[in-house]
Amino acid sequence: MAAPLLGRKRELADLRRLFVEGARLVTVTGPEGVGKTRLARDFAREHGGVVVLDDARPKDVGEEPTIATAREPLGVAGEQVYRLRPLGEAPAIELFREHAPGLDASYVELAERVRALGRLPGAIERAAAESQA
Numbered sequence: 001m002a003a004p005l006l007g008r009k010r011e012l013a014d015l016r017r018l019f020v021e022g023a024r025l026v027t028v029t030g031p032e033g034v035g036k037t038r039l040a041r042d043f044a045r046e047h048g049g050v051v052v053l054d055d056a057r058p059k060d061v062g063e064e065p066t067i068a069t070a071r072e073p074l075g076v077a078g079e080q081v082y083r084l085r086p087l088g089e090a091p092a093i094e095l096f097r098e099h100a101p102g103l104d105a106s107y108v109e110l111a112e113r114v115r116a117l118g119r120l121p122g123a124i125e126r127a128a129a130e131s132q133a
């Protein structure tokens with residue numbers, strides 16, 4: 001995990017607020033490659049005592065404060081669902097550039113490119129790497 005976490009300040013603050021308000025289980029949901037695992041791990045690294053259950057199943061959930069990732073909600077009692085959105089335009093472009101160093105493309109060109117990729121970080125990383133090949 002060399003690259004820094006891009007464009008997720010508000011999401012980290014939202015997660016923090018959910019736990020401060022007493023959540024025991026927060027499930028980060030969203031489509032493939034939107035960044036659920038990355039966000040959950042970065043959050044847990046900054047906040048000791050929170051267990052990460054990646055690609056969680058309902059039976060995995062224990063009593064400890066937990067941040068789970070799953071494409072859909074787990075449907076467990078007390079679950080707080082946090083729907084993760086794609087990246088904003090600027091961080092999506094920054095991520096593309098990080099994975100395609102030396103690429104000669106304008107901001108406007110890359111804005112269109114990442115829009116077509118749904119601004120999903122997983123898809124952006126793949127496409128950027130391919131553009132280098």
Ligand SMILES: Nc1ncnc2c1ncn2[C@@H]1O[C@H](COP(=O)(O)OP(=O)(O)OP(=O)(O)O)[C@@H](O)[C@H]1O
Nearest residue numbers: 004005006008031032033034035036037038121122
């Ligand atoms: N905000 C971000 N800044 C930088 N890189 C990111 C960010 N979000 C995700 N990534 C990178 O994008 C890739 C996909 O992210 P991740 O694996 O977290 O997606 P996911 O939603 O968990 O996907 P899946 O549903 O397949 O488990 C990873 O390489 C991850 O490090």
Ligand SMILES: [Mg+2]
Nearest residue numbers: 036037055069
């Ligand atoms: Mg994941």
